[in-house]
Amino acid sequence: xxxxxxxxxxxxxxxxxxxxxxxxxxxxxxxxxxxxxxxxxxxxxxxxxxxx
Numbered sequence: 001x002x003x004x005x006x007x008x009x010x011x012x013x014x015x016x017x018x019x020x021x022x023x024x025x026x027x028x029x030x031x032x033x034x035x036x037x038x039x040x041x042x043x044x045x046x047x048x049x050x051x052x
Contacts, residue, residue: 014035017031017034017035017038018031018035021034021035021048024048026048034048037051
């Protein structure tokens with residue numbers, strides 16, 4: 001049961017980062033890059049656009 005909860009949390013965090021990326025106006029490939037770079041965070045920061 002604990003494994004399912006951990007997997008659900010990981011999926012939820014990854015989904016939240018993708019939604020944050022699309023909200024900031026990133027394309028799909030940019031969202032993937034940002035998702036890898038900000039792996040430990042729940043959402044992407046506002047200064048991600050400066051790095052692109």
